[in-house]
Amino acid sequence: MARTDRLMRLMDVMRRLPAPVTAGRLAEETGVSLRQLYRDIATLRAGGALIDGEAGLGYTLTEDPALPPQSFSRLEIEGLRLAVDALSGVGDSELVDAAENALSRIIATLPERQAQQALHAISHSFSPGPDRKPPQVDIATIRRACWEEMVLEIDYTDLKDDCTTRQIWPLGMSYSQRTLMLLAYCRMRMDYRVFHVNRMAALRLTGDSFRPRRAALVRDYASARSRQHAAEKSPSPDRTDTGCDSWPPVAPDR
Template identity: 75%
Template sequence: MARTDRLMRLMDALRRLPGPVTAARLAQETGVSPRQLYRDIATLRAGGALIDGAAGLGYTLTEDPALPPQSFSRLEIEALRLAVEALAGIGDEDLVRAGRDALARIVATLPERQARQAMHAIMRCFLQAPDRAAPQVDLALIRAACWDEQALLIDYLDLNGAKTHRVIWPLGLSYSDQSLMLLAHCRLRMDYRVFHVNRIAAASLTGDSFRPRRVALVRDYADAHREHVQAARR
């Protein structure tokens, strides 16, 4: 591995992993021997990186505004560009715009050579705009309720045409070119439900919080779904 790429991976590991990170873990992340890892730590420090710690104690990167921006490999740049382009085939207008704005800010911080690579990526995504009914409610409200773990009161029309008025704990959105779904814990049924967002006729915040239960609820749902799939395959 080239020295520049190796140092870049080390900086990325220090930024990404909760500190202090042991030398053994950093050596594993960067694919070098512990001896080489210590030399790379010294090189980064000599270049201005503020890295606290020592052998046997672990290392923690203290971010410094004087440090150069994070760098990316060419494949990582291509992957980011492709992911943002793919949003046009599944995401709503606000989400697509946010992805493009974020990518533009990332590209603006890259070294000149990598910025040129981002502008001339070889991987492209030509998906058309999603073929699905537009939502009747404000998606910004739905997303905020998920992020803030706030209960929603919704009017919902199910696939059988039945109308219901219920309180839900919104957990996350699932995007595809055919549908936009909302995973939630329904307080009416006291169970998990997946709602078609375009069938939600109205939505409002109740003022009730279910924090900090969202992560555990999503994990439990994923475990139950995985067990269901495995049982169906037997």
């Protein structure tokens, strides 16, 4: 786990658990050793976090009173609740759990009246998405490759059931009730492609980075999307229908 993520998780645990929290409980909740936990507590304190207590007594996180409490309108609370509920129909389990945890953290910082509104929201999404073939690969690795701009090597079966191994530069993911898609620049096709994640048999981080090229790729892709959008608004007699999905404006890899 990255250092920043580990520290954020520690802060979250200290907000949620009844104070004071023992070092052993914090270490268990965050998945680190006691030695690492003590270092993380020191790091948070050095960064300005108000943490009372010490080893053997337990720790208490004291929020800075200078910071105003979070506040949302009733409609904003309804929107957040509905968005998190709806995610269960399209997202993978790790993403759904992360959204639920984020909403819980938001609710924990709200004034009591607004926290009660969030717990008793009137908007809910109860309709599960249709059954989808579950991915065979680790979604967290794909997200990491997108975030850190790392080259992926994938074993992929296209829509014609042809199997290939190729290197791609992953740019973004698209969630829907039908499928999970990955937009990437394919080094084999030398063009943008949309891959069905559930058709990936395996994937590997190569250790290479495409960071110097990512900004240009995203810019070129955005331009291509704008051109296609304009063409769809003003169809010409020479334009032919490719039958491609509307997101993104490139063909699924076949």
